[in-house]
Amino acid sequence: MRSVKLILAAVLAVGLLAAGQEITWMSTQFVPIEEAEWVRNTLLPPFTQQTGIEVNFLGSEYAAFVDRLMAEHEAGQGTIDVICGLHGDFSSVLPTLADVSHLLPTIPGTLPPAMVELAQMGGIQAYIPLMQATYLMVINKAALDYLPEGVDIWALTYDDLLAWARNIYEATGEKKLGIPAGPGSLLHRFIHGYLYPSFTGYQVLAFDSGAAVRMWEFMQELWGYVNEAAPTWDAMDTPLLTGEVLIAWDHTARLKGAIVERPDDFIAIPSPAGPMGRGFITVLAGLGIPKTSPNPEAAAELIRYLTSPEAQVAILEGVGFFPVVEEAAGAVPPGALQILAAGVSAQAGSPDAIVSFIPGGISDEYKKIYRDTFTKFVIRGEPVDTEFLRQQATRLRELYLEAGAPYPAPDG
Amino acid sequence: MNWRRFLGTDTLLPYLLLLPTLAYLLVFFLVPLGNAISLSFWGEEGFTAQHFLGMFQDVKFGEAIKNTFFLALSIVPLQLITALLLAMLVNTRFRGSKFFLYLYALPLGISDLAAGLVWLAIFTQHGYLNSILMALGLIERPIYFISYQNVGLTFLTIVLAEHWRATAIVLVILVAGLQMISRDYLEAAEVLGAKRWQKLWYVILPLLKPSLQSALIIRTIFALQMFAVAIALGGEIVPVLAGESYYWYSSYRNPHIASAYAVLLMAISLGMTWVYLRFLRTRPEVTRL
Structure with a gap:
């Protein structure tokens, strides 16, 4: 009976923790309905299990993405914790972005230096490379x-x-x-x-x-x-x-x-x-954190998860974007994706x-x-x-x- | 409760009942309409014709306007004839005529994009039509029904799809119109010795004119605005005005030129409606026989 109570208490505690840690991830990528569903149902659940952080994924068209970030920036108060976009999307919202260079040493894989450099804009590390196509x-x-x-x-x-x-x-x-x-x-x-x-x-x-x-x-x-x-x-x-x-x-x-x-x-x-x-x-897509992010620590946690070799291979399997982390390239399982990956690396x-x-x-x-x-x-x-x-x-x-x-x- | 006392006067009631519709029209129709017109005429420096100039210089403009007109001109008359024949058939009230009316009305329930895709599955290179023709040994290799080298054929597939999809609305209007024609007139014509075609020409068609007018106005406006079917079947091969407006807005993100296209389309629709109202005018004494 006591153990049941303990389990109940633990479940409740995890539940409360998760409820307290909810972040919003706005993205111009994974917008088609089946990709967004895949992000919600396949890519994110392991992250929530590991960290207790719930992620509210918000697919957005480019124009709405820019409008919303700019509006939150001007208001000085935001609801978006972390963003995903193409290289060009980041250059359009540069004034709203926080420098993420301090995250680079904590990324659980090796990012190609050329890509890291490319993601530096306006004197800051505007984003962390996530995937390429x-x-x-x-x-x-x-x-x-x-x-x-x-x-x-x-x-x-x-x-x-x-x-x-x-x-x-x-x-x-x-x-x-x-x-x-x-x-x-x-x-x-x-x-x-x-x-x-x-x-x-x-x-x-x-x-x-x-x-x-x-x-x-x-x-x-x-x-x-x-x-x-x-x-x-x-x-x-x-x-x-x-x-x-x-x-x-x-x-x-x-x-x-x-x-x-x-x-x-x-x-x-x-x-x-x-x-x-x-x-x-x-095509290079990356992850950034707005200056107005309500929870930049949880956002950084998500960025670390998404740049892990496992998540990188999962992204390739789920939506066909290729890994940027070098350790992930060798981890692609045989089959269709290996065929595509061979063409991509040859090119x-x-x-x-x-x-x-x-x-x-x-x-x-x-x-x-x-x-x-x-x-x-x-x-x-x-x-x-x-x-x-x-x-x-x-x-x-x-x-x-x-x-x-x-x-x-x-x-x- | 006494309604008349409550509302003050019984002449106020109709206006009160109209209010919700008017509010709806204002919010969802008049405001966007005003916005579209102002977007098409206003630029950074105030009033400008620059967006319309941009539209006229668009590489696709000439083709889009030509296709839009040709499509409307080929689809609407064809639909009118088919619908008239079907309506008269249904109106003979043979056994099961109701069933046929519902059957013919079925495509009305299908979204236009879905209808376009259904017909694409028929006409594509490895589609149903080519497969059947090849299985019957009538052709050796697939015919390119949808092809930039054979715009006419692609155009024809769009006409067919749209004819299948939207004839029913004309049919429904005409059946209703036919049912309103009193049998007395037809019987009187018969007594006076009118032949079948004379009854059609001198009795049915003139009395059907108000229904024909509504059907023509509705169908012509929708044919001019046709978009999804043309995109699904014709892609870049058969550009239309509504499609260009959509692409300027969504793909090229220029709401000004997109609105210029929309305003042009509205002007054409208004013009066509005026033509119908003017030339299909029914004199009161004819209808109030």
Whole structure:
């Protein structure tokens, strides 16, 4: 009877402790409903068990994220304890952020120094890197039958890709290359982070250069082998699974579904290289603490938990974001994720790499500038018009000028 | 309790009863409407036409306005004809006609995006239609119904989907209109020796005009605003005005140009409504026979 009372008392105490320690985590990542549910039901419960801290996860669109942090900052009183966002999200809310450099020695893994440095903005450690993502290619093994002779898929060039897609078309009569070009697709990332850096060396500065003209003419030719429904596709996992395409480029999270479903059929490989090198985007997300955080100690506890190798692998398994902590990279279990991770590390480690960043702090209209140019020259197939390119380039530079934002890598 | 005494006068009652609706309209319709109009005309330096200029210069603008008009022009007449035929069929009150009325009205209960996705599953490269055609040996490899190289065909899939989805609303209005036509007129016409098509042309259609007018106004406005079905099936291939407004707001985060698109759409809708009211006007003496 006494032991029962003791247990009851213990349960009550833990309950009270947990009730006292509730923190709110606002994030521009894990926003889709199934990802948010996964965070709440799978990622966070072990943390609450270990520490007794309840976490109220709040997925937020970028605009609401910025508005809310700014409002709390101006009010001098906050409800948000910890935030998660992309590198660019942090640069938009810099004045509201506390320096988190004191947390670095307590992170339970090794963070790559380059990433830690990247997360330093405005003289403070603005965030602790949490996870990374990129965009690469996934191929169906059936496509290897048509691979042009002497081509190495781990060091593919855009010319190789063209020859490969042409081979498939000539053999089967079907256009089996997939580029997501639907309204909700990430096509703009392909243009500003992959095509432009690979062909011109820059994503902004050489927008209307001669190299850019040659790039658009190349894309017009390549487009002839892209599946005709591409302008309706937002993600490439389904077309890969149905066999509508054999070679596809997209975000890792939007390719993962295909590999998880049939891991034996697909390989993830680096994106192609152009005349200037292998342009690709590294997306870096991190964790920060607002100056107005009501409970910065509990927030730091959550950051330490999320950067542990176990949580890092769990994030990869749950939502397909890749670990930043070095100890986690070796801990990825075999299967779909290992296949993707192999492609990601091959791309990141390629000798001709040109790393691009996603523009931050400027109007999202830049996406439209890249996409409209693509629509005009590639989807509609109009002749490459240098005057139009010049106008778009001017508008693009204006957007950076208006916001006073620096050009993202590789330009800046 | 004496209601009339309580309310002071019985002429006040209708206005009091209207109040909740008016409040609803004010909060959820008039205020946002005013906001949208001011967003489209006001910039940092006050009144400006800059947002409308931005809209006109948009690479997608020409195509979006063309598609929006063509879609409305192809969908609405087609729906009107189908709905009229179905309404007259249902109105013959054959056995089980009620059942058919409910069956035809079924798509009304489906969200437009869901309807678009259903039709996408039919028309996509490895969709139901291609699978059936290939299984029957009619084609060797899939037809690209949805293709940037064949905008016409993609356009047709949208017309079909929208026709399937939204004809029922016209049907319901027309059935109600038909049921209001007194049998006396038709019997009188028969006595005077009118043939079938004469009854349709000289009796039914003129008496149905008020219903036709409402159906046309509702359907044309909704067709102009059509968005989810066009996005699901046409993606970037068939841009429409409502879609561009949405993308300017949500993807490119420019509420000013998004509002300019919305205000343009409203102006077009108002214009079309005026045209219907003007040209389908029913003279009182005709209806009050």
